[in-house]
Amino acid sequence: MKRYLITGASRGIGRAIAEKLSAPDVVLLLHGRDTVALAEVCKFAKTQCAQVVPLIHDLALPSGVSKLIAEVGSGSIDLLVNNAGVAVVKPFAEITQIELEQTIGVNIVAPFLLTQHFAPKMRPGSSIVNILSIAAKTAFPNWSVYCMSKFALEGFSQAVREELREHKIRVINIYPAATDTEIWNNIAGEWPRTKMMSPQEVAEAVAYALSRPADVAVENISLSSSVGNL
Numbered sequence: 327m328k329r330y331l332i333t334g335a336s337r338g339i340g341r342a343i344a345e346k347l348s349a350p351d352v353v354l355l356l357h358g359r360d361t362v363a364l365a366e367v368c369k370f371a372k373t374q375c376a377q378v379v380p381l382i383h384d385l386a387l388p389s390g391v392s393k394l395i396a397e398v399g400s401g402s403i404d405l406l407v408n409n410a411g412v413a414v415v416k417p418f419a420e421i422t423q424i425e426l427e428q429t430i431g432v433n434i435v436a437p438f439l440l441t442q443h444f445a446p447k448m449r450p451g452s453s454i455v456n457i458l459s460i461a462a463k464t465a466f467p468n469w470s471v472y473c474m475s476k477f478a479l480e481g482f483s484q485a486v487r488e489e490l491r492e493h494k495i496r497v498i499n500i501y502p503a504a505t506d507t508e509i510w511n512n513i514a515g516e517w518p519r520t521k522m523m524s525p526q527e528v529a530e531a532v533a534y535a536l537s538r539p540a541d542v543a544v545e546n547i548s549l550s551s552s553v554g555n556l
């Protein structure tokens with residue numbers, strides 16, 4: 327039986343990944359904060375998987391990460407998907423201390439701590455998937471704190487990839503452009519949803535990378551709509 331841990335699986339890209347990776351030989355450890363939304367995802371996954379475990383924790387603080395780790399327990403996992411993320415988009419002078427700390431907590435510190443905890447317990451052939459963004463490579467006005475967090479995660483994941491090579495653990499970085507999820511609901515401005523990719527397309531890319539033989543690493547996948555990045 328394989329054990330997969332996916333953060334931010336209650337909606338959007340994380341939910342699509344959870345649904346795509348659901349299979350009879352898989353135990354899904356699905357994290358989110360919204361109990362109702364996560365229960366909905368678990369309900370579907372339970373019809374497809376050997377077991378589904380909901381994990382409700384706020385990852386903005388290291389204490390929330392510690393509680394998640396404690397609930398997962400001491401067994402090894404075969405896949406960690408660092409997906410949970412927040413996007414605060416506004417002129418950098420207007421970003422509050424709380425918005426800064428939450429972005430750093432969820433987008434940088436949580437993936438760091440989860441990777442640090444789980445990677446040493448992973449068997450050869452296991453994988454870590456990081457959901458980054460085109461904003462991990464390209465900066466946009468008003469996206470300063472988001473870009474900062476994704477650039478940081480990019481540096482971390484590239485370095486960790488090199489450290490984990492000798493253990494035969496694959497680090498797969500995914501760089502989606504605009505994807506039609508609820509993350510856009512609180513972002514001011516006109517963002518044409520019809521020009522965005524679906525979260526299912528991102529999940530397809532993740533599943534493809536994971537489906538390669540264990541000694542083949544599809545290390546970086548950039549995805550955008552054919553009409554551009556918005």
Ligand SMILES: NC(=O)c1ccc[n+]([C@@H]2O[C@H](COP(=O)([O-])OP(=O)(O)OC[C@H]3O[C@@H](n4cnc5c(N)ncnc54)[C@H](OP(=O)(O)O)[C@@H]3O)[C@@H](O)[C@H]2O)c1
Nearest residue numbers: 334336338339358359360384385410411459504505507509
């Ligand atoms: N959508 C895009 O255009 C796009 C493009 C590139 C990269 N990404 C990245 O893809 C990832 C998923 O984003 P999405 O578009 O699917 O967004 P989404 O629909 O808003 O989902 C975000 C997920 O992260 C979780 N999350 C947010 N804050 C959290 C916190 N403090 N503690 C624990 N969990 C928290 C949410 O949990 P609850 O809802 O249960 O609170 C939810 O499951 C993010 O890392 C994002 O940066 C998105």
